[in-house]
Amino acid sequence: MSEAVRVSGSLRNRLTVILIGGAAILAVLLFFIVRNYAAQIAQQSQDNILGASVTSILGAAIIRDGAVEVDFPYASFSMLNTDSDDRVFYAIYQDDTLLSGYESLPLVAPDFGEGTVFRSATIQGTTLRVATASRVLIGEDRRTRISVSVAQTQDALSGVLNRISRNVALFGAGFFALATLLAFWATSTTIGQLKRLTTSVTRRGPQDLSPVVKPVPSEMVPLVSSLNHLMSRLDHSLSQSEDFIAEAAHRVRTPLATVRSHAEATLQRVGREENRQALRSMVRAIDESSRAAGQLLDHAMITFRADHLDRQDLDLVDLVQELVLRLTPVADMKDVDLRLDAAPGIRVAADPILLQNAIRNLIDNALKYSPSDSTIMIRLRSAPHIQVEICDEGPGFPPDQIGGLVARFARGSNADGIIGSGLGLTIAQDVALAHGGHISLANRPEGGACVTFSL
Amino acid sequence: MCYLFLVIFSLWAASGTAQDWEDEQVFPEEQAARVLTVLSSTDTSFFASIIEGFIARNPSVQVRYLVTSTAEIDTVFRASPAAFDIVISSAMDLQIKLANDGLALEIEGLNYPNWAAWRRSLFAFTTEPAAIVINRAAFAGQSVPETRQDLIQVLRAQPEAFEDKLGTYDVRVSGVGYLFATQDARTSETYWRLMEVMGSLGTRLYCCSGDMIEDLAAGRITVAYNVLGSYAIARTDLADQIEVILPADFQTTMMRTALVSAQTGQPELATAFIRHLIDAQSNEDMFPLPPLQDAAKAGQPTITLEPALMTYLDALKKRTFLDEWVNAVIQ
Structure with a gap:
């Protein structure tokens, strides 16, 4: 009955893997989404400051005595101060000519309409964020367009981003750890129901x-x-x-x-x-x-x-004694003496019907092969194992067949003329095995067979 | 071989510009395997002990110490940044622009307070206020002006006494003078009134603090405005003739800064020099300049190392400011 059940994966593993895998994917997604969002916000705030700087410079532009003056406030650059000491570049253009600032910071396009334009550019191998805006000044005899670009490196920004990334990564890892715990808990609760059912079915009599x-x-x-x-x-x-x-x-x-x-x-x-x-x-x-x-x-x-198996706690001596009593008339008919040698009170947990059947078969066998006027010794031992030993004074087992006699319908070569089906030893062996024991066959040196039934 | 080439190259580069240095010293005299070229606005007398300390630690090094004005430093260094290893200047605005323009080397691993360094490439190592310096004899028997307002009143009260007896930086020539002027103008309108009064009395214009102190001591002028206080105090030999006044209304305090050229051929040696300069501050015998002081603890605002210093270096702003200044001072 203990035929191996074919296993295809494990529900618990499958459930755990799905839950943890899902949590991992979610954690990674969370990391990228939050980081991306933070990058946008950080960029936004840098853009805002750059835009304000541009506006304040542009606001200072006036035409005085026909010449453009841009007396921009100290705060225009002061506001760009960062913890990481980001570099600042700027350029002030009148139409297409550079009035002051860095030549290397070109205008985006000569004509880009209203509002502040933000873009990323590279100067001297460093990535910069550039804000550009322009404004038309109207002098006495002409119109002129003043364009201002202010650029800043992104060291502070990447510092902030790295800090956020680290925190989000920690947060994501925490989320993942928590989700993993939850996954184990959920799995074991779910599988627990199955286990409980299994236990209640297994424990039945x-x-x-x-x-x-x-x-x-x-x-x-x-x-x-x-x-x-x-x-x-x-x-x-x-x-x-x-x-x-x-x-x-x-x-x-x-x-x-x-x-x-x-x-x-x-x-x-x-x-x-x-x-x-x-x-x-x-x-x-x-x-x-x-x-x-x-x-x-x-x-x-x-x-x-x-x-x-219907194991019950029973007294082996009582059981064997009862059998001996029952079989004594048969033994008397053959002039065979059934002798029981046992210390009282050997308790055993076994199926009484099976045990009776097995021992009766063994005594039966001994009776069949015992010559008249002989003795069958039945010994009960409790140490080292619980054993029932039945020895007769008959012809004994044929030595060359002693290993195969317990097979179904096998009979010894010296059994001719004796009634038997060849099932007695098989029954005893099956019962012993069902109880986790075994039987062993031996011949006595002074003649006769001995069967030891161990539990 | 490499060093030799560098030495030849730097000598050639320096001589190629046919530069007239205010001072040029070599420490020590004898030839050495490596030469560190320092371009500085600080008088050699203040730096000799610092350089000697450096030589003592690095025996195989020769230091060429070249002194010129702050504005000249900016021009010369921008023209050939590979010819110099270290640039030391009191014009913080010009220095920060050099660093901002990528001409300064970033030095990692220098543990320095954030307010005293910019982008790990510009390092401040002194705290020096601009002072009013007077000739004691000229003010004998009368109270010494404590503030700019006091000074204006003194000048207005006795214009004939101070006629042609005033001195200040020519901000068109001196980088640090321009820095002091612009920061003063940012801080208070009093600056412009003082300049107008001084201009009306025929103020003499100087390139350097040293000259002003000499003329004060000699009695050629009686009041000098925005002199480097540290230079004046260091002239202990003139202590009887001159008096240094740190204005009570507000002080404009400058930090002398050093940077390593981004194109230096010997970054380790140059970095070691910066390290030595920073360490030397705690050694009074070696460091005759006033060491760095945390502005927040000193209770006096210091010009902040920030890109906003570039504001007045803007061509348009500078033109406007100088026009205004010339109008006030040279009438």
């Missing part, structure tokens, strides 16, 4: 096929209802097969018993030796069939029960 009644999240309702449905069907088919086993046992054993009693009765009445011989063979065959049927049913029952 073998006979418990009742539907799951604990409330489950709505997404799990289809799964749980199919599970409930499956269990009810299983319950139904199990009770059917149990019924079938009982029915089959009854149907096979009862007529066989009837046939046997008829054959025995006939044997009493028949006088001729060859007829008596035939009848004896018949009785033997019937015994064999009856036994085989019984053992087949036992085996089927064990195979079924092994998957749903």
Whole structure:
């Protein structure tokens, strides 16, 4: 039943990866959006100051005695002071001729209309932000256009941007860490529901096929209802097969018993030796069939029960003693002495029906192979493992076959003439394995077989 | 080989301009492997001890110390920036424009207060107020003017006594004179009234503080306005003849600045010199100039190292200002 379930990924991993991946993408997006936004705002504020500087210079331009004078205030440049000591360039043009300032700072275009124009330019390998505006002065006899450009390097701006970037990066990392924690929490809560259902199903006893009644999240309702449905069907088919086993046992054993009693009765009445011989063979065959049927049913029952062990706390000594008592009449018929050697009170957690079945089969086997007037020793040990050892004084196992005898329907080469199906050791072995134990076969040096049943 | 070439080149470049230096000194006399050329407006007497301290630390170095006026420094350095390693000037406006125009080398790793440096390329190392200096004898028996207003009143009260006995910078020639004048004019209208009064009395115009102090001591003039106080105080030999007055109404305080040429052939050596200059401030024996003082702590405003200093260097602004100044002073 423990056949490996094929695994395709993990819900928890998938969910975690999706959530964390999503958070990472969001964090990166957040970083770029905020940084971009901050860059725009920072640029905007630099532009505003450059624009104000240009305006204040332009405002100072007048025509006096026919010559242009631009007596601009100290503040025009003072306002451009930054923490990073950005360089300042400016140029004042009258129409197309440079009045004063830096020649290297050209006009944007001779005619660019009203308002202040902002652009980026490169002078001496440095990137500058340039603001340009112009104004028409009207003298006595002419109109003249005064254009002013003020430019500034962007050291302070990039400093601010770097600071913002660092903060936003920290913020994004914090957001990501928090989202990751949340992802783990959300995943484990979700998977927790599944786990709880799994635990409640796993912890059930073998006979418990009742539907799951604990409330489950709505997404799990289809799964749980199919599970409930499956269990009810299983319950139904199990009770059917149990019924079938009982029915089959009854149907096979009862007529066989009837046939046997008829054959025995006939044997009493028949006088001729060859007829008596035939009848004896018949009785033997019937015994064999009856036994085989019984053992087949036992085996089927064990195979079924092994998957749903009904472990109970029981006293092994009591159990074995009861079996010995039950089998003593059969042993007496063969003049075999069943001797039990056990310290009282060996407690074991096992399925009593299976354990009984296994040990009965083993004692049965010993009885079958014991010669008359011999002893079968049954020893119970609790240390180092719980063991039941059954030794007879029969012919022992054929040494060359000792490894294969526990196989289904395998019989020893020295078993001719002894009724048996070859299932006794198999049943004992199945029960031992179902309880996590094993059986081992050995021959006694002074003759006879020994089977050790360990739990 | 490389250094030799540089030395030859710098000598050629310097001689090529056929420059007449106010002073030209070489420390030490004997030839050295490396030559550091310093272009300065500061009199050699103030710098000799600083340079000697530098030589003591760097024995294989020879320092050529060239002195000229602040305006001349600007012209000469712009003409051949590769010929000089260090530029030291009291004209903060011209210096900041040199740095702004990319002629100064950015020096990393100098831990210097932000207000005393600009763009890690211009470093202030003194704090020097402009002073009114008077001839003690001429003012014997009368109160000494404490403010510009006082001075105006004294001049108006006895115009005949001060006729041709006044002196100030010729701002058309002197860079630092122009800086003081423009900053004074920014601060107070009193400056223009003083200039008008001085102009009406026939003021003598000077290129340099040193000349003014000499004439004061000799009695050729009795009042000099906007003299570098540090120069006057340093002349302890003349302390009996002259008195230095730091105006009580407001002081125009300048910071002497140094920069390394962006085209210097020996940036490490030049940087080491700047470092030495900064370190020397704390050593009174080596540093005869008034060391840098935090303006905020000193309680007196100092001209700020900022690009706004370039305002009055603008061709149009300068023309307007000089016109006005000439109108006031040369009547």
